Amino acid sequence: MIELVNVKKSFGNSEVLKGISLRVNGEIYGILGPNGSGKTTLMKIVAGIMKPSAGKVFVEGVDVESDPIRVKQIVGYVPETPILYESLTVSELLNLVGKVRGLNKEELEEKVANFARAFEIEDYLDSLIATLSFGNRQKVAIISALLHNPSVLILDEVMNGLDVRSAKILRELLFRFRREGKSILFSTHIMPFAERLCDRVGVIYEGKIVAEGKVGDLKDFAKVKDLEDVFLKLTRGEDISEILSALI
Amino acid sequence: MKRNPGISEETLLRRIRKFNVKNSFIMLFSVFFFLGILMALYYPDTEYLRLSITTFLFLSSIFMTTVSLQQTTFAGVFEPLKAMPVRGVEKHISVLFLIDSLAVLGIAVPPAILMASREFPSTVVYFLWLVFSVLFGHTLGMVFLAIFGFRVAQRSKAISKILFGVFVAVLILAMMPNLLVSGIFGEIAEFSRKYYFIYPFTVLSEIRMSFALLLIYCCILIPLNARVSKVGVSKLLEPKFEMTSKATFRVFSGNKMAALILKDLKLIYRHPSGLVGVILPFIVIVPQIIVLGSLSGGNAVVIQAISTVALFSPIILGLITRGEGREIDFLKNLPISKEDFMLSKVLTSSFIVCSASLVLILIAFMFGATPLAFLIAVPLPMITCLFSALYLFDYPSREVGIPDMGIRRMAVLLFMCIILVALLLAPTLLFANFFGYALTFFLSLIILAFMFRRLRNLERTIS
Numbered sequence: 001m002i003e004l005v006n007v008k009k010s011f012g013n014s015e016v017l018k019g020i021s022l023r024v025n026g027e028i029y030g031i032l033g034p035n036g037s038g039k040t041t042l043m044k045i046v047a048g049i050m051k052p053s054a055g056k057v058f059v060e061g062v063d064v065e066s067d068p069i070r071v072k073q074i075v076g077y078v079p080e081t082p083i084l085y086e087s088l089t090v091s092e093l094l095n096l097v098g099k100v101r102g103l104n105k106e107e108l109e110e111k112v113a114n115f116a117r118a119f120e121i122e123d124y125l126d127s128l129i130a131t132l133s134f135g136n137r138q139k140v141a142i143i144s145a146l147l148h149n150p151s152v153l154i155l156d157e158v159m160n161g162l163d164v165r166s167a168k169i170l171r172e173l174l175f176r177f178r179r180e181g182k183s184i185l186f187s188t189h190i191m192p193f194a195e196r197l198c199d200r201v202g203v204i205y206e207g208k209i210v211a212e213g214k215v216g217d218l219k220d221f222a223k224v225k226d227l228e229d230v231f232l233k234l235t236r237g238e239d240i241s242e243i244l245s246a247l248i
Numbered sequence: 249m250k251r252n253p254g255i256s257e258e259t260l261l262r263r264i265r266k267f268n269v270k271n272s273f274i275m276l277f278s279v280f281f282f283l284g285i286l287m288a289l290y291y292p293d294t295e296y297l298r299l300s301i302t303t304f305l306f307l308s309s310i311f312m313t314t315v316s317l318q319q320t321t322f323a324g325v326f327e328p329l330k331a332m333p334v335r336g337v338e339k340h341i342s343v344l345f346l347i348d349s350l351a352v353l354g355i356a357v358p359p360a361i362l363m364a365s366r367e368f369p370s371t372v373v374y375f376l377w378l379v380f381s382v383l384f385g386h387t388l389g390m391v392f393l394a395i396f397g398f399r400v401a402q403r404s405k406a407i408s409k410i411l412f413g414v415f416v417a418v419l420i421l422a423m424m425p426n427l428l429v430s431g432i433f434g435e436i437a438e439f440s441r442k443y444y445f446i447y448p449f450t451v452l453s454e455i456r457m458s459f460a461l462l463l464i465y466c467c468i469l470i471p472l473n474a475r476v477s478k479v480g481v482s483k484l485l486e487p488k489f490e491m492t493s494k495a496t497f498r499v500f501s502g503n504k505m506a507a508l509i510l511k512d513l514k515l516i517y518r519h520p521s522g523l524v525g526v527i528l529p530f531i532v533i534v535p536q537i538i539v540l541g542s543l544s545g546g547n548a549v550v551i552q553a554i555s556t557v558a559l560f561s562p563i564i565l566g567l568i569t570r571g572e573g574r575e576i577d578f579l580k581n582l583p584i585s586k587e588d589f590m591l592s593k594v595l596t597s598s599f600i601v602c603s604a605s606l607v608l609i610l611i612a613f614m615f616g617a618t619p620l621a622f623l624i625a626v627p628l629p630m631i632t633c634l635f636s637a638l639y640l641f642d643y644p645s646r647e648v649g650i651p652d653m654g655i656r657r658m659a660v661l662l663f664m665c666i667i668l669v670a671l672l673l674a675p676t677l678l679f680a681n682f683f684g685y686a687l688t689f690f691l692s693l694i695i696l697a698f699m700f701r702r703l704r705n706l707e708r709t710i711s
Contacts, residue, residue, distance in 0.1 A: 049580050068647075072583040083577045087518040088511065095500045099507035100582045105499045112497045125497050145581075 001025040002046060002152060002183050007055035009041050016041050018207035019055070024183045028174060030198030031187040032227075034235050037204045039187040040080050043156040046185060047077040059152055073101070076150030080157045080187075082141035086130035090121060090140055093129060094147065101148040108147070115143040119166050135161035142170065153177065153184040159193055171197060191228040201227070205235045273351050280354030288359040295452055298363075298374060301356050302381050302448040308352045309385025313345055314392050338485070342477035346386050353378060370455045376462055377451045380469070384447070387473040390480035508584070508592035509599070515571045516600075549612045550621040551676060554628055555669050557605040561632035562661045565597040565640070566653050579648055586641065587706045589648040594630075594637045594703070601629040620685040627692035628672060632665045634699040639664070 002024040009017040016038045022029070033039045044050035046057055048068035057064040059071045085093055091112075098108035116122045119139040124132060129140065138161045145153070153174075159167050174184055174197060188194050194201055195215050202212040211218055211234050215227055222230045287297065329337050356378045364371040444453035450461045500510065572579070579589070602625070609617070609625045639661050640651045672695070675687035 047581065049577075069583045069585055072581065077581050079577070079581070083575055085511070085515070085575050085578060087515050091497050092500075092511070092514060094497070096507050096511050097582065099500070099502065100504050100584060102504070105501065108499050109497060116497065 001058075001060060002029075002185055003056075003058040004042075004046070005056045005058075007042070007045060007052045007057060009038070009045060009050070010053045016207055017045075017052070020204070020207075020209055021055075022202055022209065022212065024185055026178065026181040026183055027199040028178050028184045028186055028197055030194040030201035031185065031204055032189075032191070032194055032201055032231055033187075033204035035189075037235075038207045039204060040156055042204070043077070043079075043154050043185065043187055047075055047154045048072055049077070073148075074150060075152045075154055076145035076148065077154045078138075078141050078145045078156060078158045080160070082134075082137045084129045084137060084140060084144075087128060089126050089128055090132070091125045093140065094143065097144045097147055103148060111147050112143070115146065118169050119143065133161075135163060135166075138162060139166060146173075151182050153182060153186075155184065155186045157187055157189065159188060159190060191226070191231060195227045203231060203234045210234050273347065276348075276351035277354040280352050281357055284355040284358035287355065288362050297359050298451050299448060301359060302377060302451050305352055305356065305378055305381040306385045306448065309349045309382045310389045310392070311385075312349045312352070313386045313389025338478045338481035339474070341481050341485075342386075342390065342473075346383070349382050349386055350379075353382065370458075373455055373459050373462065374451055377458070380462060380465060381448070383473060384465075384469060387469060387476055390473070390476040393480040394476055394483055504584075505588070505592060505595065508588070509596050512568050512571070512592060512596040513599070516568060516596075549615065550609065550617045551673055553608045553612050554605060554621065554624060555673060557601055557608060558629045558632040558669050559662065559665055560604070561597060561601050561629055562636040562640075562658060562665055564600055565593060565633055565636045566658060568596050569593055569640070569650055570653065572650060576648065576650055584648055586646050586648055587703060590637050590641050590703060590706070594633050597636075598630045598633045601633060602626045605629045618685075620682060623685050623689045624673075624676070624692065627689065627696055628669065631672070631692055631695055631699065632669065634696065634703065635665065635668060636661055638699060638702060 002022075004020050004022050007017055007020045008015065020038075020042060031039050031042065041050065045052050046059065046064065048059075048064045048071040051065060060074050062070050062074065064071045085096075088096070094112050095108070098112070103111070112125075116125060119142070121136055121139050121143075124136055129137065132140070138158075142158065145155075158170065162170065171193075174186075177184060178199070186194075186198060198215065200212065200214055201218065202209045203218075204210070211221070211230070213221070218230045219225065219227065222233050224230055224233060287301065329341075334340075356375070360371055360375055360378075363374065443449055444457065445461055447465065450458060450465070453461065500507065502510065605625045605628070606622075609621045612621065613619055640653060640657070643649070643651055672688055672692055675691070676684040678684060679687070
């Protein structure tokens with residue numbers, strides 16, 4: 001379970017998160033928001049990589065601020081931009097992750113073989129990360145986050161760069177994880193993904209959650225037919241057709 | 249610039265903002281200048297010094313060109329250039345790396361000043377030969393890239409082989425002239441007089457002949473460099489990836505700490521600056537041991553070798569820690585504590601510095617130094633590594649991070665290491681017998697135990 005209680009984060013004078021509270025328990029929770037709304041900052045705080053300026057974050061009952069190492073053992077985190085060791089090969093990187101996460105030889109071998117086959121990166125295991133395409137890097141980052149079978153997943157724009165097959169495999173995996181009772185915090189810009197994947201969504205705008213609930217409930221509330229319109233109505237409220245006609 | 253939560257390292261951000269090619273050149277030049285002072289102090293023979301420096305510059309230039317250019321290309325630094333309407337990109341890149349290689353000239357400046365005070369005109373010609381050496385090394389590096397560069401783009405193992413080849417060649421070639429020249433300098437001098445027209449012996453020929461030869465060599469080399477650079481760089485910019493057959497995943501046997509150390513060693517091996525840092529102690533110290541060993545063969549050689557290696561610890565530790573760069577964000581996702589991170593850096597740097605120390609003591613032993621030196625060859629460099637880590641990582645946060653390693657802070661650290669090493673070596677210097685070495689050994693063990701305890705208790709101290 002992930003629980004955030006009145007989380008705030010400031011960088012200098014600018015307050016990026018203005019008191020976020022939410023709870024994710026055995027479900028896929030989508031965080032939606034425009035660029036710069038604070039999604040990545042929120043994800044980093046939950047993953048124990050960044051400290052909040054105020055408020056509390058608990059992951060499976062563990063206070064992230066007081067025991068970030070324990071939280072990192074529990075969590076699988078895929079950042080928005082996969083920052084990986086460019087000078088290591090895929091094999092070397094996954095070996096490092098497996099060893100740090102305490103996986104034994106057989107377990108690590110089996111998991112890497114299965115994930116590499118699933119995401120079609122078997123041919124790249126001996127390649128340097130620096131030579132991989134963005135999509136393949138993203139796959140390596142996803143495998144790194146899933147190797148230790150985490151009970152909590154924090155996925156920041158995880159579908160970026162994935163091909164159709166890999167995106168489908170990941171989606172099915174996430175559904176399976178949900179059935180197993182894992183909690184998944186998922187941020188995205190792509191509304192159809194969120195609509196298909198998430199049990200509940202929270203729309204974050206200017207550092208606050210402006211709406212939260214099941215996708216269907218939000219659509220009913222906003223009296224629109226899809227999530228994209230809900231999102232636009234809650235975050236901008238502008239008429240897109242007017243903007244387009246000014247452009248073309 | 250908007251604050252980007254994707255980059256959490258504020259210090260790194262500052263460094264990126266402040267990064268300047270000119271400053272980086274000055275920094276590298278200063279390091280080599282310092283090494284040049286050491287060379288000028290330890291080599292009394294001018295001819296020997298001239299030949300050594302010429303060879304060193306030539307080899308360093310090959311090394312810097314091949315390794316830097318390959319690594320920078322793999323990192324995708326030149327990718328944006330491809331999309332821009334700029335002509336002669338290859339030439340610009342080649343010149344940029346030539347300028348980078350010229351920083352090694354810093355090593356030649358102190359000895360050249362010393363020589364110029366005696367014979368000014370010949371020193372000027374000699375200095376031109378040194379510039380030529382860098383250009384020659386750069387050209388050969390480009391030839392090397394033109395032939396092999398495009399074939400090694402995809403596979404890390406192929407890159408490793410090439411890098412390993414370059415590493416071993418540079419190491420052996422850098423040491424060979426020193427060994428030969430110091431051991432049988434008379435015969436080398438005779439050989440060089442006979443084949444005065446062959447580079448690098450050209451630097452020892454008579455001034456007018458030397459200058460004429462320089463002009464002839466330049467007439468061949470400059471057009472060759474222009475041609476080869478274009479081919480070399482273009483092959484790197486448009487690499488033909490070798491797709492491999494299905495690779496198999498092999499699990500490395502070892503624990504978490506071993507995995508972190510292995511990762512650090514691989515990063516050093518595949519990063520030019522890291523490799524240069526590791527090679528430097530050997531290049532600087534081996535000739536000194538040989539010269540001093542042949543002169544005295546006593547205690548002084550051992551003490552000088554160990555103390556110099558120990559003083560390289562902060563630099564090596566700094567290189568290894570800096571080597572993480574922005575990629576440290578990946579480690580932050582993993583359950584690694586600050587003390588685990590520090591310990592991995594201490595063990596990696598100790599592994600390098602202690603290996604260097606043992607090799608050097610072995611060489612010193614071959615030149616007549618006491619075998620007792622092996623007693624202190626490992627603990628002393630380990631102490632400086634551990635001390636450097638405790639000093640540098642003394643920030644209040646419990647998070648894994650890259651500490652402040654500015655010039656001022658590093659200078660203070662180096663000064664403290666000098667005092668520490670001097671204090672620990674005092675019994676050896678005073679008694680110069682078994683008792684002295686044993687005392688230093690036991691003192692070192694006590695300090696090591698104390699420092700390791702402090703490192704293990706770091707978590708509690710911060711809490």
